Amino acid sequence: MSPGYQDRLKDDLEVESKPPPWLRNKIAACAVCHDLELKTFRHQPIDPASLVRSAEAKACLGCMTILEALTKFHVDMTSLKLEQPPQDALLVTGDLSGSLGACQVKMGELILGIYASSGKPRPIPNLSPATEVSGHTGSDATMARILDWMGECTGAHCDSEQFPSNTDMPLPHRILDISFGTSNNDSPVRLVEGFDRRGTYACLSHCWGSTPLIQTVKANYEQHKAGIGFDRLPKTFQDAIEVARALGIFYLWIDSLCIIQDDTDDWMKEAALMASIYKNGRVTIAASNAKGSTDGCFMDTSDYLCKELSVTDADNKQYYARARRWIEHGEHGAWPLMQRGWVLQERLLSPRFLHFGHAEVVWECRETMKCECSRCRIFEHVLSQGSRELWARKWRELVADYATLSLTFAKDVFPALSGAAKEFQRHRGGPRYVAGLWEDSLVEDLLWYIRSDVPKLLPARPTEWRSPTWSWAVVCRSSFSLSCPPYLFYWDTGYLELIELEHTYVTVEETSVTPSGLDPMGQIKTAHIVLKGPVLDAKLGPPSGGRFNYQDLRIVGYTAANDEQGEQMHPQFLRDYCIDAAGRGLVTTGTLLTCLKMASDPIQHNMMYYLVLRWVDGATQAFERIGFMELTEASRCAHLEREMTVKIVQT
Numbered sequence: 001m002s003p004g005y006q007d008r009l010k011d012d013l014e015v016e017s018k019p020p021p022w023l024r025n026k027i028a029a030c031a032v033c034h035d036l037e038l039k040t041f042r043h044q045p046i047d048p049a050s051l052v053r054s055a056e057a058k059a060c061l062g063c064m065t066i067l068e069a070l071t072k073f074h075v076d077m078t079s080l081k082l083e084q085p086p087q088d089a090l091l092v093t094g095d096l097s098g099s100l101g102a103c104q105v106k107m108g109e110l111i112l113g114i115y116a117s118s119g120k121p122r123p124i125p126n127l128s129p130a131t132e133v134s135g136h137t138g139s140d141a142t143m144a145r146i147l148d149w150m151g152e153c154t155g156a157h158c159d160s161e162q163f164p165s166n167t168d169m170p171l172p173h174r175i176l177d178i179s180f181g182t183s184n185n186d187s188p189v190r191l192v193e194g195f196d197r198r199g200t201y202a203c204l205s206h207c208w209g210s211t212p213l214i215q216t217v218k219a220n221y222e223q224h225k226a227g228i229g230f231d232r233l234p235k236t237f238q239d240a241i242e243v244a245r246a247l248g249i250f251y252l253w254i255d256s257l258c259i260i261q262d263d264t265d266d267w268m269k270e271a272a273l274m275a276s277i278y279k280n281g282r283v284t285i286a287a288s289n290a291k292g293s294t295d296g297c298f299m300d301t302s303d304y305l306c307k308e309l310s311v312t313d314a315d316n317k318q319y320y321a322r323a324r325r326w327i328e329h330g331e332h333g334a335w336p337l338m339q340r341g342w343v344l345q346e347r348l349l350s351p352r353f354l355h356f357g358h359a360e361v362v363w364e365c366r367e368t369m370k371c372e373c374s375r376c377r378i379f380e381h382v383l384s385q386g387s388r389e390l391w392a393r394k395w396r397e398l399v400a401d402y403a404t405l406s407l408t409f410a411k412d413v414f415p416a417l418s419g420a421a422k423e424f425q426r427h428r429g430g431p432r433y434v435a436g437l438w439e440d441s442l443v444e445d446l447l448w449y450i451r452s453d454v455p456k457l458l459p460a461r462p463t464e465w466r467s468p469t470w471s472w473a474v475v476c477r478s479s480f481s482l483s484c485p486p487y488l489f490y491w492d493t494g495y496l497e498l499i500e501l502e503h504t505y506v507t508v509e510e511t512s513v514t515p516s517g518l519d520p521m522g523q524i525k526t527a528h529i530v531l532k533g534p535v536l537d538a539k540l541g542p543p544s545g546g547r548f549n550y551q552d553l554r555i556v557g558y559t560a561a562n563d564e565q566g567e568q569m570h571p572q573f574l575r576d577y578c579i580d581a582a583g584r585g586l587v588t589t590g591t592l593l594t595c596l597k598m599a600s601d602p603i604q605h606n607m608m609y610y611l612v613l614r615w616v617d618g619a620t621q622a623f624e625r626i627g628f629m630e631l632t633e634a635s636r637c638a639h640l641e642r643e644m645t646v647k648i649v650q651t
Contacts, residue, residue: 030054030059030060030062030063031050032046032047032050032051032054032060032063033046033051033054033060033062033063033066033092034062035060035062035124045090045091046066046090046091046092047090048077048090051063051066051067051077051090052067052077055067055068058312058313058314061123061124061311061313061319062123062124064123064311064313065103065114065123065124065309065311065319065321066092066103066105066114068309068310068311068321068323069105069112069114069307069309069321069323070105070107070112072307072309072323073110073112073307073323073325075107075110090105090106090107091105091106091107092104092105092106093106102114102115102127102128102130102375103124103127104326105323106326110325111325111326112323112324112325112326113130113323113324113325113326113327114127114309114321114322114323115127115128115129115130115306115321115322115323115324116128116129116130116321116322117129117308117309117320117321117322120319120320121317121318121319121320122319122320122321123311123319123320123321124321127321129322130306130322130324130373130374130375131372131373131374131375132305132306132372132373133301133304133305133327133359133360133372133373134301134360134372135300135301135302135305136298136299136300136301136302137297137298137299137301137356137357137360137361138239138242138297138298142361142372143243143246145361145372146243146246146247146354146361146363147246147247149363149370150247150283150352153352153363153365153367156367168198168199168200169198169199169200169201169280169281170194170197170198170276170280171194171197171198171199171201171251172194172201172253172258172270172273172277173193173194173195173258173270173273174191174192174193174194174216174258174259175191175192175194175201175251175252175253175258176189176190176191176192176228176251176252176253176254176257176258177189177190177191177192177250177251178241178244178245178250178251178252179250179251180227188227188228188229188230189227189228189230189233189241189252190224190225190226190227190228191216191221191224191225191228191257191258192225193225194251199251200249200250200251200282201249201251201252201253201280201281201282202240202243202244202247202249202251202252202253202281202282202283202284202285203252203253203254203277203278203281203283203284203285203346203350204236204237204240204252204253204254204255204284204285204286204287205284205285205286205287205288205337205343205346205347205350205353206236206240206254206286206287206290206293206337207287207290207291207292207293207336207337207340208256208292208293208408209290209291209292209293209294209295210292211234211292211293211294213234213256213293214228214232214233214234214237214256214257215256215257215261216256216257216258216259216260216261217260217261217262217263218260218262218263221260224257228257234293234294235293235294235295235296236287236290236292236293236294236295236296236297237254237257237293238296239287239296239297239298239356240252240254240285240287240297243285243297243354243356244285247282247283249282249283253277253281258270259271268415268517268518268519268522268523269518271415271418271519271522272415272418272517272518272519272521272522274345274346274349274418274419275345275349275418275419275420275422275423277419278345278346278349278350278419279349279350279351279419279423281350281351282351282352283350283351283352283353283354284346284347284350284352284353284354285297285354285356286337286343286346286347286353286354286355286356287337287356288335288336288337288338288355288356288357288362289335289336289337289356289357289358290336290337290356291336297356298356299356299357299358299359301358301359301360303325303359304324304325304327304359304360304373305324306322306323306324307322307323307324308320308322309321309322309323325359327359327360327371327373327375329371329375329376335355335357335358339405339406340405340406340407341402341405341406341407341412341413341416341417341476342407342412342416343405344398344401344402344405344416344417344420345416345417345418345419345420347364348382348383348398348419348420348423349419349420349423351365351366352364352365353365359373360372360373362376365381366381366383366384367381382394382398383423383427388428388429388440389500391424391427391428392428392438392440392441392444392445394424395424395438395441395445396444396445396448398420399417399436399448399472399482400448400482400483402417402476403472403473403475403476403482404482407476410462410464410466410476411464411466411523413466413467413473413476414435414436414466414467414473414521414522414523414524415519415522415523417436417521418519418521418522421433421436421521422521425521428440432511433513433520433521434471434511434513434527434529435467435468435470435471435473435513435524435527436467436471436472436473437470437471437472439508439511442508442511442529443501443504443506443508443598443599444501444504444599446470446598446611447598447599447609447628448472448482448483448628449482449483449574449576449627449628450475450482450483450574450575450576451483451574452574452575455575455578455579455580456578456580457578458575458576458577458578459475459577459578460577460578460581460583460585461474461576461577461578461581461583461584461585462474463583465650466524467524467650468524468527468528468529468648468649468650469576469624469625469626469648469649469650470529470611470625470648471527474576474577475576475577500602501599501600501602502600502602502605503599503600503602503605504598504599505533505534505597505598505599505600506531506532506533506596506597506598507531507532507533508529508530508531509530509531509532509645510528510529510530510647511528511529511530512526512527512528512529513526513527514526514527524650526650527649527650528622528647528648528649528650529647529648530645530646530647530648531596531645531646531648532643532644532645532646533596533597533598533643533644534596534597534641534642534643534644535594535595535596535597535641535642535643535644535646536555536556536594536595536597536610536637536640536641537555537556537557537592537593537594537595537640538553538554538555538556538571538592538593538594538595538612538629539553539554539556539590539591539592539593540553540554540579540587540588540589540590540591540593541553541554541589542589543589552570552571552573553571553573553593553595553612553629555569555571555637555640556592556640557637557640558636558637558640569631569633569636569637571595571629571630571631572629572630572631573612573627573628573629574627574628574629574630575626575627576625576626576627576628577626579626579627585626587614587626591614592615593612593613593614593626594612594613594614594615594623594644594646595610595611595612595613595629595631596610596611596613596644596646597609597610597634597641598610598611600634604632606632606633606634606635607630607631607632607633607634608630608631608634609628609629609630610628610629610630610631611625611627611628611629611648612625612626612627612628612629613625613626613646613648614626616649620647621644621645621646621647622647622648622649623646623647623648623649624648624649624650625648
């Protein structure tokens with residue numbers, strides 16, 4: 001970390017929390033709301049009493065608009081004070097999502113957006129109009145909007161590489177035929193075999209939930225081929241069928257019904273085909289806000305309809321605006337479906353992904369993102385083109401996100417990402433996949449770590465083996481962030497950019513991965529890698545005591561007395577798991593460890609990155625990974641390094 005980092009950060013935060021000079025010095029700016037010109041600073045607190053006085057005196061149109069909006073949503077302003085607890089304070093900010101022309105008013109759990117009213121005088125010049133949501137995501141108006149998006153997408157996005165499903169595609173091995181009858185209430189669906197057949201189909205992405213779910217098993221396979229009554233299907237499946245039919249699509253793929261769930265061979269075979277199943281579908285219907293199959297896709301969103309605002313100034317001139325509950329447009333992380341590990345590749349591979357959320361429907365395709373309220377950010381799809389280095393970076397960012405998601409079965413950690421891996425392999429030119437890493441960028445990929453201020457709160461090493469210790473998958477489903485150095489911070493924009501390593505010190509001698517099934521990127525039976533490079537010996541120091549009870553690494557053979565600087569070295573040991581927990585992952589004080597030097601930091605050239613390894617078998621020089629080490633001024637112990645070939649194995 002560069003000198004003065006904390007001081008510079010503190011200064012930046014203090015500056016950011018105040019209005020900029022041009023706004024503070026503006027003669028006409030309201031002292032209470034600053035005329036709502038808040039794009040350059042965040043969450044300005046407002047004294048409720050001052051706001052009421054300003055609005056009642058008709059001194060400021062901005063204050064009048066805020067008060068009118070809060071009143072429309074039944075906020076009692078007389079009970080508010082400036083000294084409210086932070087979670088209940090009245091805050092006003094610009095639209096930080098990147099969209100222009102919106103004002104956000106936040107008070108406790110209530111968050112409102114204020115927008116212009118089309119064709120009418122605006123109280124705040126910078127406001128832009130808001131598109132109304134339908135009030136129900138299963139309404140005719142919503143379906144008409146989705147059809148417009150679909151028509152625009154299939155008409156404009158004709159690239160066969162990005163959108164192969166614009167034409168009829170090979171059907172999956174099994175699929176639901178939903179074309180029977182005209183009434184959703186009485187028409188059955190049939191499970192049909194799609195071998196050697198082509199057509200247009202949709203997929204469903206959903207949470208199974210805790211309620212028992214209808215599934216295809218060996219015993220009912222023939223029965224499901226004969227027909228499944230509509231009323232036997234859970235609400236989420238019924239809603240998905242309604243959406244598909246509205247789009248003119250009469251085949252639907254649902255995992256629980258199209259894979260024989262009690263046939264391990266069938267499951268592994270179909271899991272290996274996930275990439276083609278989602279990629280070849282015309283659209284994936286996502287029950288994003290549903291926690292289970294009984295919740296359905298559709299939601300009543302009438303709470304997010306706009307309310308008209310009207311204010312009159314001192315000259316008796318009338319102005320108009322609209323307000324509604326704020327609709328977040330981040331990565332939809334709060335939606336239950338977005339917490340599932342499997343859904344990451346479903347979303348990535350689908351040419352079109354249709355979210356049914358809590359407040360509106362959101363459309364994603366390879367080219368754009370749209371929503372009912374028309375305020376989504378423009379985004380770059382992960383599978384857009386790029387250089388080899390960019391694809392390597394994209395993969396590391398992808399698995400960092402994936403590592404935080406939940407899987408019902410830990411053994412699915414590789415199958416749930418297999419389809420995405422196949423797509424990345426194709427874009428990267430075919431490098432070998434090595435248990436979640438890539439052979440052509442293996443050194444960089446190995447530099448993942450978990451940063452935690454309280455090592456004892458890290459999860460224990462999993463009791464059920466699912467991955468070799470050198471793969472990030474061994475810590476998948478961690479509540480801690482998975483990172484990969486190095487990052488460069490730009491002070492003028494506040495942007496973090498991953499930059500390339502300049503110097504690496506190891507060579508990859510061998511990689512070996514044996515899958516346990518048909519999918520080369522699925523579950524793993526055995527795996528190891530062999531690396532050659534300089535190593536340092538280290539020992540785990542005694543607990544420091546106190547609240548956090550840290551244990552440092554101590555470089556064997558290094559003493560401050562023999563150092564020109566006369567100072568101790570303090571390696572930063574970043575554990576992969578809680579090494580204090582009883583079991584096979586326990587590492588005791590004084591344990592001899594081997595630190596393999598991997599690369600230098602491209603900014604601080606004397607900072608080195610190491611893998612921290614523990615001996616498993618001295619005769620074969622076999623090791624397991626237990627952590628990651630950053631060592632500043634590493635040249636001070638360069639004389640203690642020795643060249644070594646290490647084999648990192650599964651344990």
